[in-house]
Amino acid sequence: MIDYTLTEEQKALQEMARDFALNEMRPVAAKYDQSHDFAFDVMKKAFDAGFLTSNIPEAYGGGGLSNLDLAIISEELAAGCAGLFTSMMACSLGTTPIVQFGTEEQKKKFLAPTCRRMTLGAYALTEREAGSDAGAVKTKAVKAGDHYIINGSKCFITNGGVAGLYTVFANTAPHKGARGVSAFIVERETPGISIGKVEDKMGQRASNTAEVYFEDVKIPAANLLGREGLGFIIAMRTFDTTRASVGAAALGIAKAALEYSVAYSKTRRTFGKAIALYQATQFKIAQMAMELQAARHLVWHAAWLSDQGLPNGKESAMAKCFASDIAMAAASEAIQIHGGYGYMRDYPVEKLLRDAKLLQIYEGTNEIQRLVIAHEVIGPVKD
Numbered sequence: 001m002i003d004y005t006l007t008e009e010q011k012a013l014q015e016m017a018r019d020f021a022l023n024e025m026r027p028v029a030a031k032y033d034q035s036h037d038f039a040f041d042v043m044k045k046a047f048d049a050g051f052l053t054s055n056i057p058e059a060y061g062g063g064g065l066s067n068l069d070l071a072i073i074s075e076e077l078a079a080g081c082a083g084l085f086t087s088m089m090a091c092s093l094g095t096t097p098i099v100q101f102g103t104e105e106q107k108k109k110f111l112a113p114t115c116r117r118m119t120l121g122a123y124a125l126t127e128r129e130a131g132s133d134a135g136a137v138k139t140k141a142v143k144a145g146d147h148y149i150i151n152g153s154k155c156f157i158t159n160g161g162v163a164g165l166y167t168v169f170a171n172t173a174p175h176k177g178a179r180g181v182s183a184f185i186v187e188r189e190t191p192g193i194s195i196g197k198v199e200d201k202m203g204q205r206a207s208n209t210a211e212v213y214f215e216d217v218k219i220p221a222a223n224l225l226g227r228e229g230l231g232f233i234i235a236m237r238t239f240d241t242t243r244a245s246v247g248a249a250a251l252g253i254a255k256a257a258l259e260y261s262v263a264y265s266k267t268r269r270t271f272g273k274a275i276a277l278y279q280a281t282q283f284k285i286a287q288m289a290m291e292l293q294a295a296r297h298l299v300w301h302a303a304w305l306s307d308q309g310l311p312n313g314k315e316s317a318m319a320k321c322f323a324s325d326i327a328m329a330a331a332s333e334a335i336q337i338h339g340g341y342g343y344m345r346d347y348p349v350e351k352l353l354r355d356a357k358l359l360q361i362y363e364g365t366n367e368i369q370r371l372v373i374a375h376e377v378i379g380p381v382k383d
């Protein structure tokens with residue numbers, strides 16, 4: 001049976017996230033976009049409201065939200081500021097591998113303190129020579145008795161410069177390629193970790209994106225997630241779960257683009273009439289509303305499949321890819337509807353376009369999402 005009715009709890013979560021976005025994020029979005037400073041104050045408020053730990057089970061002090069619940073709140077928060085939201089989402093991206101693959105002991109040791117005291121999370125997979133080809137990571141982890149020694153570097157890591165806890169993907173058997181990748185829990189204060197370049201980005205400038213270096217970083221062997229060689233699967237399973245949230249962030253941008261456009265089109269007058277009365281404007285708005293709704297169905301479906309424990313790799317890829325593509329289109333149309341004013345920093349819509357672009361790139365580019373979808377749709381081919 002299909003039921004799109006939100007429960008009372010989901011409606012309350014949605015409202016709480018919307019209030020937070022409107023009161024705590026939107027008023028400072030332009031400030032952090034321009035200054036490129038990290039918004040510790042907003043993150044602290046988000047932590048206090050439970051948004052940084054909402055994916056962590058209640059047993060460890062988190063919100064215990066389902067993936068569908070997360071999609072509902074992610075849309076609202078990203079509508080407030082996608083840059084701030086990306087730093088919030090990176091916390092759950094960083095802890096999802098522990099939630100999914102951690103032992104009871106690891107969950108008690110690492111998740112519970114994260115819920116008690118704000119500890120930003122990060123997911124450290126990408127390297128200079130291993131982006132789309134994520135299995136090609138060169139960072140090495142060598143076992144030495146009860147420890148692993150990690151050497152290497154990561155780039156483009158969201159929260160890389162501000163996180164307290166990283167999930168790090170490193171190779172324990174380089175000759176095995178992707179099957180030699182393992183996942184580790186690494187605490188920031190471990191000696192040998194340093195932060196490199198903090199990237200100066202086109203959009204989502206409120207999020208911190210940095211290089212992270214590991215030089216003889218000695219961590220307990222007990223920090224290995226799953227077993228040696230399971231890292232690539234952990235990375236991909238994590239994405240199957242979290243890509244719905246990226247799709248939801250895109251919904252937030254598309255929704256903001258639509259709301260700003262509707263409001264502006266009713267007040268801007270040309271040739272003696274509000275531009276909302278011109279069919280050219282109406283068709284743009286109808287298209288934005290239609291695509292937003294279609295994308296929301298994909299995102300909610302992908303999140304729901306994940307909550308049921310059903311295969312959702314293809315659907316999560318579709319949700320992330322389609323939603324981010326329509327968010328780009330919606331942001332572009334919003335600028336068009338605002339005319340010259342839309343191109344200016346004084347209005348909020350040009351930021352939406354810069355922010356939306358990133359959603360087509362991280363957590364796997366949209367080309368990689370299309371590869372995932374095609375691989376599943378086409379199946380094996382005899383050559």
Ligand SMILES: Cc1cc2nc3c(=O)[nH]c(=O)nc-3n(C[C@H](O)[C@H](O)[C@H](O)COP(=O)(O)OP(=O)(O)OC[C@H]3O[C@@H](n4cnc5c(N)ncnc54)[C@H](O)[C@@H]3O)c2cc1C
Nearest residue numbers: 123124125126131132156157158209361362363364365367
């Ligand atoms: C702001 C920001 C934040 C990020 N945050 C994180 C993070 O928190 N953690 C993390 O680990 N990573 C993070 N990333 C990294 C991100 O996931 C990678 O940038 C992304 O996966 C693409 O890798 P790449 O940049 O190396 O591009 P490349 O892999 O070099 O790709 C370049 C182009 O080639 C295309 N391409 C590559 N291979 C194929 C193929 N087989 N078929 C068709 N087209 C292909 C790509 O789609 C792309 O258009 C972040 C990136 C950015 C920009």
